[in-house]
Amino acid sequence: MVTINDIAQKAGVAKSTVSRYLNGGSVSQKTRDKIDKIVNETGYSPNTFAQSLKAKNTKMIGIIVPRLDSYSANEVLSSVDRTLREKEYQLLITNTDQSSEREIENIYTLAKQKVAGIILMATVVTEEHKKVISEIDVPVLLLGQQAEGLHSIGHQEFEAGYAMGRHAGSLGHKNFLYFSVFKEDIAVGQHRANGVLTALNEETDVNVDIIETSFSFTKAYELALEILPKTNATYILCATDNIAMAVLKAAHTLQLRIPDDFSLSGFGGYEVTSIVSPSITTVKYGYKELGETAVEKLFQLIKGESIEENTLIPNYLLKRESTVSNVKKVE
């Protein structure tokens, strides 16, 4: 391994001069050229660890994701990665497999690695999270959820839910079924759901059943198999596209037709919703923008600038084949 000492020696200068050369300090053109040559010859590249030892932090950003096999997580990941690369930062991705405990663990691990900042895609933010975050002195940006006292960025969940609720209501349906998720998930289980329910309650004579399921495709599928035969809903709203896909599959299994037997919609704007038939009405979230803005906000945090506690990214409704007017059936 070639070190700064080797370079200094070969160039006949002190290693501090090489260090200056490396870090843009003042070095005469002559010395610079000399060192340049040696560095190129040897292919020298400074030892990141030795650098970090002094520097106290690195050009790395850590991101903690609940799962690697989720469309939305990957969209954000791609976007964050791209944005970071422009800034010559490295992304360190760690996966928690949806374990809250592992989230805490990973915050520590990343802090130890001296990442400059952490983006945390938590599902649920506990007191313990807050404690750990305050202990380490690395800025943390919450993504997708909010929590008091922590900086966060996320989607306009209420607005998304509301837009979808309006759409559903405007089609003249009266009986709705909403596949929601557990309330501990503030963003999806509360804000998104509230948006949906608020809009639906603005309609007259409507009946809304709410059923709680999880983000798991399989679980949602099994639940749908059980529920679909019993419900009289003519419009089924699902809290995520994933759940909507599960309901679609269940409908298929049960030989029910969408949108003839019932309308169906999801949330998320997953690509697959446009491929299946019928294509599924959904809300397209701004994952790319979310990733970009997250990085921007995190850097402001790192620089010590003060930013608003919570940033929300807009989204828009995509009306597709899976949702139709209820009037049709009456005709």
Add this chain to the structure above:
Amino acid sequence: MVTINDIAQKAGVAKSTVSRYLNGGSVSQKTRDKIDKIVNETGYSPNTFAQSLKAKNTKMIGIIVPRLDSYSANEVLSSVDRTLREKEYQLLITNTDQSSEREIENIYTLAKQKVAGIILMATVVTEEHKKVISEIDVPVLLLGQQAEGLHSIGHQEFEAGYAMGRHAGSLGHKNFLYFSVFKEDIAVGQHRANGVLTALNEETDVNVDIIETSFSFTKAYELALEILPKTNATYILCATDNIAMAVLKAAHTLQLRIPDDFSLSGFGGYEVTSIVSPSITTVKYGYKELGETAVEKLFQLIKGESIEENTLIPNYLLKRESTVSNVKKVE
């Protein structure tokens, strides 16, 4: 920041003793307890960089992926991550956005970070790759491709192609269309394709058209829109599930029916192929096993053990609704 010195001082021992305590050296129970207490009180955790400075390598494995938004990449990623965690290793994921140049770059970056080993999901392995890999002295395991002189692990591509070809042939079709990918991709563009063609050529009186497309959904979709109306094939094989999904969508757009107008199959075993209707015949690859075995092999490499140059993971055919016997149409 609390350092080993602080601990040593507070415990009234030398820092080397603390170091030994940390690394499982021989320390008396009494001293151990004393240090234990201080460590817990202070929440001390050793500085990874200082450790790495000496150790010359870290408990991190780097993985270079061509894209973050691909099903197969994520399956492997999940599996590698899980396996690594059991060994208390961290995964450092870097993304190349399918740029070969960036692959080279990332190999360097990871080597500089002193990862213990690198898993490279390359699409094409150039001479430059080989050069770089030989320069750094970190073991590299190629995943999904093979190249002479490099250790690799991948799928049984030929066998997969052959199995699918047999299936297609056995259904009595005579006119086939194969959406392949560029030949530079050895695994998919050559081995998989060869498997398909070999099997198909064992049939009599068959006609196989080959059309080259890319891994991009959109590109495949547009190409399919153009090709489908012209072809007389009754069975369309696609090199990936992604391409198959694109063809499915194109068929939909063109109001063609699958499998009535033609049978369709993909490769990969993506979850979505079981959700759409008709469900799509595919080959289920062992992504999980691939990830696990990759880690295992990489660790053998790291330990300096010699392993076979190339390891292949088996897969199996999933017959679904999208492929039916040609005889049907004659009836």
Add this chain to the structure above:
DNA sequence: GTGAAAGCGCTAACAG
């Protein structure tokens, strides 16, 4: 502009 020297936090002989 440049060099000498003092660490950064930790590990690893080497004595004792």
Add this chain to the structure above:
DNA sequence: CTGTTAGCGCTTTCAC
């Protein structure tokens, strides 16, 4: 078993 003593490769004063 434990303390002393060198470094690991690099950055950063502080004189010159």
